Amino acid sequence: MRHVRRRIVRRVTRLAAVGGLLLGGTMVTQAAMATETPATSAVPGDAARSVASTGADLVKRLGTSRTAGTWIGSDGRPVVAVTDDRTAATVRKAGAEAKVVGHSMNELKSAAATLRSAPRVAGTAWVMDYKSNQVVVRGDSTVSSSDWAELTKVASGIGSFVRMERTSGTFTTRINGAQPILSTGGRCSAGFNVTNGSSDFILTAGHCGPTGSIWFADNQGNRQVGQTVNSSFPGGDFSLVEYESGDAGNGADIVAIGDGNGVRITGVGDAAVGQRVFRSGSTTGLRDGEVTGLDATVNYPEGTVSGLIETTVCAESGDSGGPMFSEGIALGITSGGSGDCTSGGTTYFQPVTKALAQLGVQLIVAAPSDTAGNGASPAPSEGASEPSSSPTAAAVAPGAASPGSTTPVAGGFDGATLVSRLTDPRNIGPGLLVIAGSLVALVATRYIRAEQDRKAYQRYYSTTWG
16 A cells, blocks of 8 residues: 555645644644634635735746845735835835835845854844844844844844844743654654655754654653654754654644644645744644745754745744644744744744745645645634633734644544643643653653663764854
8 A cells, every 4th residue: 555655645735734643643633732723814824825926936037136126015905115216116016015225135145144244142133123224133032232232233234124123031942842852952843744755754843862862752752753854953943753663653644733633734835924824733732823924044053944924823841843734725933033922923934835945745635535624714623712821922914824724633642641731731730741852852851862862962062063
């Protein structure tokens, strides 16, 4: 049957749809996640993608000297920032809204390049804010006054369109994860399932561990999931974990969202500013928010990562490596951010499209018959509920967008039972939640690697991140 499945995968990989969260070939139902009751969207499914592509196509056709980005407006229409009235007329004729701004994309990119060339300051990040036509530089609580003053001096030299902002909390990678896979690096989340046509892999965050990391699905180190065979961090934030069996198993096209439900991922795409998106993670559940920027750079303590998606979706330790998606379209992998889901914050994601291109793999997808007739806004499953609210969840105009088509998730993974109970907010409070996750990771490190391997692991990071 394996060769039959391979033929199906090859036929549908052109759809570039996304795999689900799997461990050891069986679907792991994500603990502590509410399901989303789909609502009627002003720009559902294919229409939402069409809106985003209209703006992107105009920007590409008109060029970066005459435009400065695009986003989805409050009415669901594409908005394109332009530098002159003539270009604005062209945009309006194409059916999009035009906003005349003072700085082109070339100027915004030049500003970002100048910031990258300045001395690196951990705890800072910057992104091009298309709506304000500015480059926004953020510094967290760990950035000293002297470092902030030096960076402000660099920004002032660029121009008034660079805006400096202090932010609460710290920019950290979100290690400890949603669906648990464990190694000496800690506990991370399995993201999406991918294939190269002969073997299957887990696509997850790169900061979880370097090439060679061995991953297990239980805290005793008895059930090996696979081994990291390719990793990018810092620079990018993605890695490829090859399944020990070479096979992701059935249901690889479904993302589990808890309570026995999952979302069928039907494609892969690039995020658009203003788009409503969803992120799943066992620490904070299913959360939603808005894309606020693209091509963001974050200076984590461990190193700098560029090309990230900036969002208002909240996240906490325990959500790292998990999937971000909208209307069944895979968009990103949870990287890191600042704040939490109590006070709010910012979360950054590695774009899936860039990771796939660099790794040379394709997403394992559902056969077209699996999604036929489901539509973009399926009837909600019995007992389904809205994503848990958060201060960072923005009501955007496509606003009523849903995660995607809901489908039952069959099976489970016995090795994850303990972790599922520990990370379920219905059982313990948020504070104990983080402690429990850390304890599980600590137990895993005692069993998984010998002392010699652990020292080698530490030496790798001290030379790579030092």
